[in-house]
Amino acid sequence: MKILIVGAGAIGGYFGGRLLEKGEDVTFLVREGRKEKLQQTGLNIQSKHGDLQLSPKLITKKEQSAPFDVVLLSTKSYQLKNAIEDVKAFVDSNTMILPLLNGIAHLTPLVEAFGEERVIGGLCFVETTLAEDGTIVQTSPTHQLIYGERTGDDTQRIQRLEQAFSGTKADFIRSDNIEQEMWHKYLFITAMSGITSMMESPIGPIRELESGQRTIQTLLEELAAIMGKMEAPIQREIADMQLKRINSMSAEMKSSMQRDIEKMQATEAEHLQGYLLARAKELEMQVPVLEIIYTKLKLYEQKLTKDA
Template sequence: MKILVVGAGAIGGYFGGRLLEKGQDVTFLVREGRKQALEKTGLQIESINGNAKLVPRLITINDSGETFDLILLSTKSYHLAQAIEDIRPFVNNETTILPLLNGIAHLDQLIEAFGEDAVIGGLCFIETTLDDQGKILQKSPSHQLIYGERSGERTPRIEKVRDVFNGANASFELSTQITQEMWHKYLFITTLSGITSLMESPIGPIMELDTGRHTVESFLEELAAIMRKMGAPIQETITTDLANKISSLPYNMKSSMQRDLEKSLPLEADHLQGYLLQHANGMAVPILETIYTKLRIYEKNN
């Protein structure tokens, strides 16, 4: 399969790099500045799971003329509209699009742009960043990418994707319940990002206080109630499961949203917390309203 990875940043660069390392036909769609930098340094991965220095094939939006079988999309939600326009020239009627964004709202945007059949489900669990030289740094064991047909079917195309992913030095996992898994991660990441950003604290000090733990548990229940009202296929025990998962996180763990807030960077508040608030429709969700208000005030001031 011809694979196009949109961007060569911390997530796309890592998983695309692992596929390239395996010997797959991978091309990276990048900005001109990143292209020039990578042409000098190569795509470098420094990871607890194994280092790699690769020579990637690079194109920019000015290099249209070919299409791809599979497109990996891991942009931030506030860059999605532009990313959709950037990849249009590289999409044909058989192209499969695998988004790795947090949340759910991006699915509707991608389906509207490319059609119901083009978009499969996906998510990832990985802590990774770029250093000042553009090297990809990945320091924790987890490097998991989960994907599957949103219908749960084992279609011929998803089996082809599985064959391409198998054997790469990362945990590529085919799921027949990808839609449920995306909603579960949405609940997890929206809670963790919202609480740590509101409290301006890593998760450990929050969870060691009875009031902090109660706030996390109540927030999970608020969000789950909205999701159930929306018809989301979440498990009955998911709020308890995620409360336990959050309790087991490293003491100094910060969400990426909290880190972005500390650096005065853009946030995904509308895509995560805001999307659910829009669907609350009169439900009592005081914690969600408080968190969203804080994030919106931050965005107005930055």
């Protein structure tokens, strides 16, 4: 299959690199500056699962190319609008759009741009960052990419994608219940990013405090209640399941949102916390912990804009 990875950043670069390592036909769609840099240095990955030095195929949005079989999107939510415009020239009626963005709100603009049939479901669990020299640094034992038809159907195209992804030195996992997987991760990442960003701390010191533990649990229950009222396909015990997961994580674990704030970069607050807070208001639900977290994040964004 011809695979187009949008961007060669921390997530797309990592999973695209693993596919390239296997020998798949992978191309990266990048900006002019990133293309020049990668042509000089190659795509370098430092990982717990083995380092890589690769010379990938690179294109920019101005270049011509035949349509791709699958387009993998791993941009931040605030980059999605531009990414959609960038990839339109490389998509035809047979192309699968595989988004790895956190949350759910991105599905609507993707379906509007490419059609219901083209957009499949996806998410990932991996801890990666982009070093100053452009190296992708992957530090977590977990490096999962989960994908599947949003209908749960066993289609020929998803079987082809499964064949292309199999044997890669990362965990590419097909799910027949991808929408539930996406909602479950949405709940987890919204809680994890919100708590660590608001407290300005890794998860360990927060959960060691009795008050911290209660705050985490209350937030998870608020998020699950909103999703339940929205009739999202979540398990009834999801809040308890995610609390156990958070309590089992490494004490030093930070969320990507927290790391973005430490670097004085933009966040996905509107896409994650903001989307669910808006739904809670529509449903006339009281969600005080979520509201406090959202307020903290919006104040940070206002300061970031003012200082820019």
